[in-house]
Amino acid sequence: MSVKVLVVDDSGFFRRRLTEIFSSDAGLEVVGTASNGREAIEQALLLKPDVITMDYEMPLMDGISAVRQIMQRCPTPVLMFSSLTCEGARVTLDALDAGAVDYLPKSFEDISRNPEKVKQLLCEKVKDIARSNRRLSAFSGTAALSSGFAATARTGAPLAPARRTDSALAASSLCAAPRRRAYRLVTIGTSTGGPVALQQVLTRLPENFPAPLILVQHMPATFTKAFAERLDKLCRIEVREAADGDHLRPGLALLAPGGKQLMLDGRGVVRILPGDERLNYKPSVDITFGSAAKVFQDKVLAIVLTGMGADGREGARLLKACGSQVWAQDEASCVIYGMPMAIVKANLHDAIYSLDDIGQRLADACQ
Structure with missing residues (x-):
């Protein structure tokens, strides 16, 4: 049975690229995408994905706020994308506090330069998170x-x-x-x-x-x-x-x-x-x-x-x-x-x- 993934990012390029990467793996299925935090919550409630990949900086509602609401309303493992900067570190830690499971650096350059390595890392990470025995209902607080x-x-x-x-x-x-x-x-x-x-x-x-x-x-x-x-x-x-x-x-x-x-x-x-x-x-x-x-x-x-x-x-x-x-x-x-x-x-x-x-x-x- 495939792992159902919801991709959330305000960048159309990144949404398309992640969708391509996940769709190329027989064990993963992209069930939807969202371009902001509000859409992410709506899609999470509607589609019931196994894993959500989440950007931070988005219009209408940022990723951390979206994670908090998702964890309250439909607890789902969330993988955050963060920049490798001091601000990226702060945001990542806030996201983990909010209930995100894990994070990966967000780099357009890496996707272009090392597509196979990035694909392997992303797909393995999502599958590991989906296989985790985390009881999200017990951790949503x-x-x-x-x-x-x-x-x-x-x-x-x-x-x-x-x-x-x-x-x-x-x-x-x-x-x-x-x-x-x-x-x-x-x-x-x-x-x-x-x-x-x-x-x-x-x-x-x-x-x-x-x-x-x-x-x-x-x-x-x-x-x-x-x-x-x-x-x-x-x-x-x-x-x-x-x-x-x-x-x-x-x-x-x-x-x-x-x-x-x-x-x-x-x-x-x-x-x-x-x-x-x-x-x-x-x-x-x-x-x-x-x-x-x-x-x-x-x-x-x-x-x-x-x-x-x-x-x-x-x-x-x-x-x-x-x-x-x-x-x-x-x-x-x-x-x-x-x-x-x-x-x-x-x-x-x-x-x-x-x-x-x-x-x-x-x-x-x-x-």
């Missing part, structure tokens, strides 16, 4: 939850938990409370769905959180600085983009810069290295996890959150061999159950927790 973080996180006021599915509760209840240990480092790896997931985890941590954190999110270089700044505003701990020579300290979360690799030297000092073209991911969770295992041995707590692929599995294997702990996000609360599934299938996990629980369990485990 994401935007409201996210906006509430800004007002409460710094003050320490309790945060209202997101709605949870029965399967999420069941999975979480199977895991005992985490054993408290004197971790020297907490490192978290994630991809698709990660920005919102990281936000939900980190805003649960107290200002006096006793361990340093390293965050690895698959994200372009122009996005990571804006993302770190956003997290810093929402969290009680300090969050910033990592720089070469940074020292780890309790209550500081360092986000690996996009397009680079983050490693730790023998003294535990952060080293930012050029992204190796032989590696699929820049930054790579495997690289950071493996480096942490070498430096801190059994004193690491690694957490793998939602994301496509298996990045983090081999790094987790090294951590487990050293005696460190590895947690995985449960399937029911993942946007894409790829990276955590790789950990679980390889039997590298010490615990599986719902996204709603991870932040509090992390705070408890590191007291």
Whole structure:
């Protein structure tokens, strides 16, 4: 059965080109197009697509406003197109807060220069999003939850938990409370769905959180600085983009810069290295996890959150061999159950927790 796609863009050229790309794949079917946010909502309600591709800048109603209404009225996976600029980063993060599942850079040049590569990437991305087990009805309150973080996180006021599915509760209840240990480092790896997931985890941590954190999110270089700044505003701990020579300290979360690799030297000092073209991911969770295992041995707590692929599995294997702990996000609360599934299938996990629980369990485990 084909994946039904709704293409939304104010550019006639882009609508036609995307329609051509998706129509050339036997597994995809373009069921409609729209040139603005209002049309997108109408078409989403009428056509019931499996996936919507959404532009941001459009007349009558922008993409973010459209996403918010779609998530309220007919929750549907949305793939945003964003420019690789500072403004593009801000808009993308806003769209993810509004409920979009993932994003891709919007580049007319890439479509013209590398049509086959772009076609493959787009079609695979749409199919992965359509195959995701995301229960959108349970996540449609994401935007409201996210906006509430800004007002409460710094003050320490309790945060209202997101709605949870029965399967999420069941999975979480199977895991005992985490054993408290004197971790020297907490490192978290994630991809698709990660920005919102990281936000939900980190805003649960107290200002006096006793361990340093390293965050690895698959994200372009122009996005990571804006993302770190956003997290810093929402969290009680300090969050910033990592720089070469940074020292780890309790209550500081360092986000690996996009397009680079983050490693730790023998003294535990952060080293930012050029992204190796032989590696699929820049930054790579495997690289950071493996480096942490070498430096801190059994004193690491690694957490793998939602994301496509298996990045983090081999790094987790090294951590487990050293005696460190590895947690995985449960399937029911993942946007894409790829990276955590790789950990679980390889039997590298010490615990599986719902996204709603991870932040509090992390705070408890590191007291």
